[in-house]
Each structure stands twice: as structure tokens, then as C-alpha cells.
Amino acid sequence: MDRIIExxxxxxxxxxxxxxxxxxxxxxSAFKTGKVWKSPKHQIFAANMFFENSTxxxxxxxxxxxKLGLEVLEFGTATSSLQKGETLYDTVLTLCALGVDVVxxxxxxxxxxxxxxQSSNVHCHVVxxxxxxxxxPSQCLLDLMTIQEEFGKFSGLKxxxxxxxxxxxxxxxxxxxxxxxGAEIFFSGPKEWHDKEFDKYGxxxxxxxxxxxxxxxxxxxxxxxxxxxxLNFSKEKYHRLYGLTENRASWLQDHAIIMHPxxxxxxxxxxxxxxxxxxxxxxEQMRNGVYARMAILEAVxx
Amino acid sequence: MDRIIExxxxxxxxxxxxxxxxxxxxxxSAFKTGKVWKSPKHQIFAANMFFENSTxxxxxxxxxxxKLGLEVLEFGTATSSLQKGETLYDTVLTLCALGVDVVxxxxxxxxxxxxxxQSSNVHCHVVxxxxxxxxxPSQCLLDLMTIQEEFGKFSGLKxxxxxxxxxxxxxxxxxxxxxxxGAEIFFSGPKEWHDKEFDKYGxxxxxxxxxxxxxxxxxxxxxxxxxxxxLNFSKEKYHRLYGLTENRASWLQDHAIIMHPxxxxxxxxxxxxxxxxxxxxxxEQMRNGVYARMAILEAVxx
Amino acid sequence: MDRIIExxxxxxxxxxxxxxxxxxxxxxSAFKTGKVWKSPKHQIFAANMFFENSTxxxxxxxxxxxKLGLEVLEFGTATSSLQKGETLYDTVLTLCALGVDVVxxxxxxxxxxxxxxQSSNVHCHVVxxxxxxxxxPSQCLLDLMTIQEEFGKFSGLKxxxxxxxxxxxxxxxxxxxxxxxGAEIFFSGPKEWHDKEFDKYGxxxxxxxxxxxxxxxxxxxxxxxxxxxxLNFSKEKYHRLYGLTENRASWLQDHAIIMHPxxxxxxxxxxxxxxxxxxxxxxEQMRNGVYARMAILEAVxx
Numbered sequence: 001m002d003r004i005i006e007x008x009x010x011x012x013x014x015x016x017x018x019x020x021x022x023x024x025x026x027x028x029s030a031f032k033t034g035k036v037w038k039s040p041k042h043q044i045f046a047a048n049m050f051f052e053n054s055t056x057x058x059x060x061x062x063x064x065x066x067k068l069g070l071e072v073l074e075f076g077t078a079t080s081s082l083q084k085g086e087t088l089y090d091t092v093l094t095l096c097a098l099g100v101d102v103v104x105x106x107x108x109x110x111x112x113x114x115x116x117x118q119s120s121n122v123h124c125h126v127v128x129x130x131x132x133x134x135x136x137p138s139q140c141l142l143d144l145m146t147i148q149e150e151f152g153k154f155s156g157l158k159x160x161x162x163x164x165x166x167x168x169x170x171x172x173x174x175x176x177x178x179x180x181x182g183a184e185i186f187f188s189g190p191k192e193w194h195d196k197e198f199d200k201y202g203x204x205x206x207x208x209x210x211x212x213x214x215x216x217x218x219x220x221x222x223x224x225x226x227x228x229x230x231l232n233f234s235k236e237k238y239h240r241l242y243g244l245t246e247n248r249a250s251w252l253q254d255h256a257i258i259m260h261p262x263x264x265x266x267x268x269x270x271x272x273x274x275x276x277x278x279x280x281x282x283x284e285q286m287r288n289g290v291y292a293r294m295a296i297l298e299a300v301x302x
Numbered sequence: 303m304d305r306i307i308e309x310x311x312x313x314x315x316x317x318x319x320x321x322x323x324x325x326x327x328x329x330x331s332a333f334k335t336g337k338v339w340k341s342p343k344h345q346i347f348a349a350n351m352f353f354e355n356s357t358x359x360x361x362x363x364x365x366x367x368x369k370l371g372l373e374v375l376e377f378g379t380a381t382s383s384l385q386k387g388e389t390l391y392d393t394v395l396t397l398c399a400l401g402v403d404v405v406x407x408x409x410x411x412x413x414x415x416x417x418x419x420q421s422s423n424v425h426c427h428v429v430x431x432x433x434x435x436x437x438x439p440s441q442c443l444l445d446l447m448t449i450q451e452e453f454g455k456f457s458g459l460k461x462x463x464x465x466x467x468x469x470x471x472x473x474x475x476x477x478x479x480x481x482x483x484g485a486e487i488f489f490s491g492p493k494e495w496h497d498k499e500f501d502k503y504g505x506x507x508x509x510x511x512x513x514x515x516x517x518x519x520x521x522x523x524x525x526x527x528x529x530x531x532x533l534n535f536s537k538e539k540y541h542r543l544y545g546l547t548e549n550r551a552s553w554l555q556d557h558a559i560i561m562h563p564x565x566x567x568x569x570x571x572x573x574x575x576x577x578x579x580x581x582x583x584x585x586e587q588m589r590n591g592v593y594a595r596m597a598i599l600e601a602v603x604x
Numbered sequence: 605m606d607r608i609i610e611x612x613x614x615x616x617x618x619x620x621x622x623x624x625x626x627x628x629x630x631x632x633s634a635f636k637t638g639k640v641w642k643s644p645k646h647q648i649f650a651a652n653m654f655f656e657n658s659t660x661x662x663x664x665x666x667x668x669x670x671k672l673g674l675e676v677l678e679f680g681t682a683t684s685s686l687q688k689g690e691t692l693y694d695t696v697l698t699l700c701a702l703g704v705d706v707v708x709x710x711x712x713x714x715x716x717x718x719x720x721x722q723s724s725n726v727h728c729h730v731v732x733x734x735x736x737x738x739x740x741p742s743q744c745l746l747d748l749m750t751i752q753e754e755f756g757k758f759s760g761l762k763x764x765x766x767x768x769x770x771x772x773x774x775x776x777x778x779x780x781x782x783x784x785x786g787a788e789i790f791f792s793g794p795k796e797w798h799d800k801e802f803d804k805y806g807x808x809x810x811x812x813x814x815x816x817x818x819x820x821x822x823x824x825x826x827x828x829x830x831x832x833x834x835l836n837f838s839k840e841k842y843h844r845l846y847g848l849t850e851n852r853a854s855w856l857q858d859h860a861i862i863m864h865p866x867x868x869x870x871x872x873x874x875x876x877x878x879x880x881x882x883x884x885x886x887x888e889q890m891r892n893g894v895y896a897r898m899a900i901l902e903a904v905x906x
Contacts, residue, residue: 086565097588286701399890
């Protein structure tokens with residue numbers, strides 16, 4: 001019989017034990033190979049509350065919910081009483097009173113979920129779809145899933161994380177998790193986007209030195225929307241200095257894979273022609289996101 | 303066998319007979335205790351059209367619809383041909399032609415529903431989710447349900463309605479209905495928000511005199527969005543003069559309950575700590591809203 | 605057994621063969637008379653992406669999808685990563701990776717669908733809900749359905765298309781299709797909205813000369829939103845010169861019908877009282893839109 005991890009909320013991947021993560025990954029893979037959730041007879045309501053623009057996370061949660069047979073309420077953040085000044089806490093309290101069992105929230109506010117999970121009146125499960133510059137735990141899970149699926153292990157893998165490290169909410173979770181599971185981490189990209197705190201996870205190397213070494217090349221998105229005009233390189237310059245050009249890609253080992261959380265800025269982080277190339281797992285990451293999120297929802301609903 | 307009230311539309315609670323209201327309340331309670339609707343075999347489509355921000359009304363109608371097994375169409379008021387100047391009438395005519403059976407509408411326009419229910423070409427049922435400064439009949443029903451559930455009766459109850467009486471679309475329905483069913487009504491709050499027309503329903507008293515007397519304390523929301531800067535008291539002053547402070551709450555009778563249609567301005571109408579306190583029925587009102595709306599939808603669809 | 609046309613995408617009606625169109629019309633009629641789609645056991649996901657305001661097309665696709673038993677994902681174009689600069693191509697690539705089987709897209713960009721249907725990585729079916737000033741093929745199909753339902757044939761029918769010919773994406777498809785099927789086309793309306801290229805389909809006549817002759821009077825919408833203040837007639841003047849007034853309507857043959865793609869500008873293209881009059885098929889066109897779209901979705905999903 002399958003063991004299913006049970007948890008009240010899924011707000012952080014960094015707080016989970018290795019065993020909990022491994023169980024989530026197992027269930028995600030099971031869903032991918034056609035496992036069906038034995039959902040309860042009664043209706044279960046999920047509400048999605050997205051306060052930041054999202055394509056992948058939002059829609060893959062929605063699809064994961066429907067694949068599990070949940071009822072889905074798309075909460076209109078822009079047309080709700082939040083516009084009259086109602087707080088997130090009171091809004092979630094309301095949704096729970098109306099019968100919502102699980103809320104998936106993406107917010108601009110770091111650790112927005114704290115008063116929700118501490119409340120004795122909010123009875124629904126909280127799933128974090130990204131909290132400001134905090135975590136993006138479901139993205140971390142799907143990244144781990146994609147690597148495990150490729151190599152069958154993490155231990156001993158060389159993983160490079162490249163680019164906008166400081167602004168990436170998934171980079172920090174990934175470096176921490178991958179280190180825990182025995183991978184070796186490297187960094188590259190603009191020096192001004194590197195931070196000393198990353199030194200405990202791995203070495204900073206130049207991109208050209210790094211590429212021929214690695215098993216996994218994780219490119220991060222240049223988050224134009226989080227840099228207010230402070231970027232001091234053009235797209236072309238970024239691509240030339242820190243991007244995966246076709247030339248650089250030719251130095252990758254045969255078995256190496258390219259990852260990116262997307263949306264990709266084509267010809268900035270990665271050459272246009274490489275995004276859908278055989279070494280790229282970018283589309284597979286999206287696909288895995290649905291199954292990872294099914295596992296997460298199952299865990300909180302079990 | 304349960305008697306189910308049948309009606310073509312649900313646009314006003316004030317126009318219903320006492321018997322109709324009692325039957326709706328009975329059905330709402332039955333749904334709350336697990337009664338399942340015997341829905342027809344064929345698909346029934348409900349469309350929700352909300353022209354004003356809403357959390358409770360909108361989402362509880364959606365959940366009520368899904369609990370009844372209806373198909374739900376969330377009509378995008380901001381992305382529809384209403385933006386090209388199409389009228390509400392022509393939009394509802396369209397939705398009916400497409401196969402929508404019931405439309406739930408919240409509009410800024412009082413009695414927007416008149417030409418809809420008079421048309422011989424609009425065949426769908428209209429449910430009023432609030433019409434400008436007109437009525438908010440489903441809110442009135444859930445308020446009645448919450449009081450009846452608590453006390454088993456209306457007759458002889460002392461009910462205080464406090465605050466923004468002039469701008470509240472539910473206050474007028476509530477005073478009228480509760481009077482009809484034999485409750486005794488009192489008012490309090492800023493004098494400038496009181497109106498002589500309320501004298502026929504009950505007496506205006508000072509808040510401090512009122513609180514120890516009442517069985518039900520209905521606080522109304524200060525509708526900042528309907529006062530254009532004309533408010534001449536701060537939040538702190540309102541709370542001190544007309545709000546339910548912790549001190550005032552201590553004068554309430556043991557069996558008295560606190561109600562509020564929400565969203566609550568915490569520490570304005572009601573002290574923060576009282577919103578989720580044992581005497582508060584605010585969360586229960588939200589919960590009852592789903593069942594009251596199931597009864598309403600059932601009545602128009604039967 | 606019914607023959608069902610199979611196609612990968614439905615982007616243009618002008619590119620279809622006469623047989624394909626006839627088969628689609630047959631299926632649409634079958635759905636209208638209660639035919640049920642034998643949908644596959646597994647879940648099928650449809651995503652609707654509307655970049656232009658729409659009431660009829662958007663909601664009738666949604667209803668058609670639910671009538672076929674599809675899961676429907678309403679893609680929030682305004683709250684997606686398109687806002688971060690992600691392209692339509694990458695967005696559709698994502699949705700397909702997440703498991704979406706068919707996307708219905710309305711875009712402002714003519715032939716937006718070209719790189720989608722040419723991609724070897726986009727595996728989902730594309731249904732065109734209108735592409736800029738290109739085509740609106742599902743509208744054309746429902747117009748054909750409405751005429752065929754009325755007269756049982758196209759051959760020999762006299763059809764007038766009147767009004768904003770240059771800006772109408774459905775007018776061109778309709779004149780082409782109806783000509784193919786043997787109808788005789790006439791045009792009228794403001795001369796400045798006529799174009800020489802239409803001469804190959806039919807003659808331009810004055811409205812008063814035309815009305816007594818025709819079997820079908822297709823009025824087009826004055827698309828105020830596509831004319832930036834360049835209109836040099838008032839609504840009243842347009843109605844008097846080119847509109848279907850009550851007086852003009854009295855000259856129509858007994859069996860003649862009035863069509864309009866809607867939204868109608870009442871008292872501009874058509875007198876208010878005629879919109880829902882016995883000769884009008886405007887509401888029927890909307891109704892048929894659901895069944896035409898069911899046939900389209902069935903064709904791409906089969």
C-alpha cells in the first residue's frame with residue numbers, strides 16, 4: 001500500500017523532512033503514471049487566490065484540483081471585498097466558513113500564511129503558491145521531481161544555478177534541498193546577483209568553466225518586473241555574458257539537462273533554439289508541476 | 303414530504319408572504335443538516351453577474367450552485383460586450399438564449415431586474431444578489447435563518463440595528479421582516495444615519511441604554527466606499543461612540559448574540575477581539591448564507 | 605451511423621471544403637435535437653483565452669464545452685504571465701504541457717494561430733474564436749446553420765449583407781461561403797464601408813431597393829470600438845439612412861428573416877422593436893452558436 005504523507009498545510013518545503021519530500025515525490029510520480037486518487041464521496045472545495053500574475057502555477061493547481069475531482073473556486077482577488085479593505089485573514093476565514101477545504105494562495109507578502117495557520121477559526125488547509133520573496137515550495141518540488149526522474153538520484157549530481165539568485169524564491173529552496181540530498185551546487189551569473197550567504201551551499205564559478213562540468217544547468221529568469229530599471233545590461237549583453245548561447249550549450253555533457261522555471265526570456269537566459277531542444281526539460285518541468293501539485297493537495301487533504 | 307416554495311424569480315424579500323419566507327427558512331435548515339437536492343437529470347446552468355465587489359455573496363452563491371449540482375458560468379462583467387455598450391437586458395437575453403437557466407445579479411442599479419422579469423423573451427430566473435441601495439434579499443434571509451436557529455422564534459425578541467442605517471440595503475429589509483414576525487426593533491448609531499421613516503419600526507435609543515436590553519445586536523458596516531469623504535469621525539471616534547467595545551460587550555445578556563453582515567471593519571464597528579468571540583454569530587451568518595442561497599436557487603428552479 | 609468530420613484545428617472556415625462544412629452543420633443540428641456526445645472516459649481539458657471583450661462567443665464556447673462534458677479552464681489573460689512579457693506561443697505551449705487538449709482563442713492579431721499549428725511541440729487543438737480583422741469562423745458557421753434551418757438550403761437564396769462590411773470579420777466569410785453554396789449576395793450600407801473586392805461576390809444596391817427582394821437580411825454591427833471617432837454620422841442619421849426602420853421592415857417578404865451577429869445597437873442598425881420581433885432570428889443565432897461550437901469542438905477532439 002502506498003504511504004501518503006499527511007500534513008495540515010503546505011507552506012514551506014524547507015521545513016519538511018527528507019522523508020516527507022521523498023514521499024511527496026513518490027506520489028507525484030505515481031500520479032504521473034496514472035494513479036488515481038481515491039477521493040472522498042463528498043464534495044471538496046478548493047479556492048485559488050492569486051495576487052500576482054501567474055500562468056504555470058495557477059493553471060497547474062487548477063488542473064491538479066480537477067484531476068483529483070475537487071470543486072474549484074477561482075477567487076477573484078480584484079473583484080472581492082479585499083477591494084473594500086477586507087484583510088486576507090478575514091477573506092480566508094470567510095471562504096472556510098462557506099465550506100472551502102483548501103486555499104491555494106500566491107501573495108506578494110512574505111510569510112502571509114502565518115496568521116492563517118495559527119488561527120483556531122480558519123479550518124481550511126493552506127497551500128503556498130509563492131509568498132513574495134519568500135518561498136515557492138511547489139516549484140521546488142517539481143524541480144526535484146524532474147531531476148530525480150532524469151537521474152534516479154540526487155547524490156553526487158553537479159547542479160549549477162545561474163542568474164538572478166537574489167530575486168529568485170525558488171533558487172534558495174533548491175540549493176538547500178539539493179544540498180540536503182547530496183548534490184553538489186555551483187553558482188554563476190552576474191556577481192551583483194550573488195550573495196555571500198550562498199557560499200555555504202556551493203562555489204561561484206564563471207559560466208564557461210561551469211558548463212562542461214554539470215549534470216543539471218538551472219537557468220533562472222531575469223525578473224524584469226522585480227528590478228525597477230536598475231538593470232545595467234541590455235538583453236543582448238546579458239545573453240552574451242550570462243546566457244546559455246548555442247555555443248555554450250555545445251560544451252554540455254551528453255547526459256546534461258537544461259532547466260528553467262519559466263517564463264523564459266528567449267534569447268536572454270537561453271537561446272531561443274534551445275528552449276524546446278532535446279536537452280531541455282523546461283516543458284517537462286511544467287508537466288511535472290501538475291503531478292507535484294496533485295501530491296501536495298493529496299497530502300493536505302488526507 | 304417537504305413543501306418547497308416555487309417562484310419564478312427571487313428579487314425582493316419584502317414582497318414575499320410570511321409563509322413563503324418560513325418555507326425558505328425550513329429548506330435552508332434542511333440543506334444545512336445534509337438534505338440533498340433531487341436535481342433533474344439534465345444539466346442546469348447558473349450564471350453569476352457581479353457588478354460590485356463581493357466576497358461572501360458571490361462565493362456563497364457559487365458554492366450553493368455547485369452543492370446543488372448546477373453548472374456555473376462566472377460571467378466576466380469586465381471582459382464582456384457590456385464594455386461595447388451592450389445593455390444588461392440584452393446580455394441576460396443572450397445568456398438565456400445560450401441555455402442559462404438562472405442568473406444571479408448584483409448591480410449598482412436599484413430595481414435593475416424590472417425589465418428582465420417583465421420580458422417575454424427572457425426565460426431564465428433572476429436572483430437578486432443586491433441592487434444598488436435597494437434590497438439584498440439573500441442577506442436578509444440568512445440573517446433571519448441565523449436568528450431563528452439561535453432562538454427558535456422571532457416573536458418577542460428584542461433586536462437592535464446599529465450604525466449606517468441609511469446606506470444599508472439589508473437593514474431596511476431586516477427591520478421590516480423582523481417586525482412582521484413579531485420582533486421588537488431598536489436603533490442606534492450616528493443620528494445623521496438615522497431617518498424618520500424608521501420610526502414606524504422601532505425606537506432610537508443610545509447605545510449604552512440599548513445593549514443590556516437586547517437579544518440580538520446587529521451591527522452594520524460603515525460603508526466607507528459609499529461615503530465620499532463626508533464622514534466626520536475617525537475610525538477611533540466611531541468605535542468609541544458607536545462601536546461594540548469590549549467594555550460595552552460585557553453588558554450584554556448571557557444569551558445575547560452579535561451579528562454583522564461583514565466585511566467587518568475590525569475595531570470600528572466591533573472590537574477586533576469580539577469578531578470571533580463566543581457571542582459572535584458572524585462566521586455562522588456566512589455559513590448559513592450558503593444554505594439560504596441553496597433554498598433560494600431551489601425555489602426558482604423547482 | 606453519423607459521419608463526424610475530423611480536423612486537427614478549426615482556425616478558418618474559408619479553408620474548409622463544402623463537404624466539411626455540411627458535415628459540421630449536420631452535427632450542430634443533431635446536437636440541437638438532443639444528440640449526446642459519446643465523450644471519452646478520461647478527462648478532456650479545454651482552455652478559453654479571450655483577449656477581446658466577448659459575451660456570446662466566450663460564453664457559448666464555455667457552455668458548449670460543458671455540454672460535451674469537458675473540463676473548462678478560463679485562462680485569465682489579464683492575470684497571467686503574458687503580463688510579464690510571455691508570448692502567446694509560450695503560453696499555449698505551457699497549457700498543452702499542463703494537459704490542456706483544446707484552446708479556444710480570441711485575439712486582436714490576425715492569423716495569430718499560424719505558429720501554434722505549425723509547432724511540433726504544441727500538441728493541443730486550436731479553435732479560432734476570432735482573429736483581429738481576420739476571420740470569426742464559428743460565427744460564420746452559426747449563421748449558415750440559422751439560414752439552413754430556416755430554408756433547408758442555400759441555393760437560390762437572396763442574402764443582403766448590410767453595414768460595416770470593411771470592419772466585419774464575419775461578413776467576408778459569409779459572402780464567400782454563401783456564394784459557394786449557391787446563394788446570391790447583395791450589399792448595402794454606407795459607400796465608404798464598401799470595397800471593390802466585394803464586387804466578385806455580389807452587387808451593391810440601395811437599401812430601399814434591396815429590402816423587398818431578399819430572403820435574408822443580415823445587418824452588421826456598427827463597431828464604434830473599431831472606428832476612432834471617424835464616424836461622420838450620428839446614430840439617428842445612420843438609422844435613418846442605413847438602418848432597418850419599422851417602415852423598411854414592412855417591405856420585407858413574408859418569409860424573409862432578419863439576422864445580426866450582435867451585440868445590436870438598438871435603433872441604430874435595427875429598430876428596437878424589431879430585435880425580438882417574429883422575423884428576427886437574432887436570438888436563434890445565439891442559441892445555434894452553442895450547437896455550432898459543440899460540433900466544432902467535437903470535430904477537433906475526434
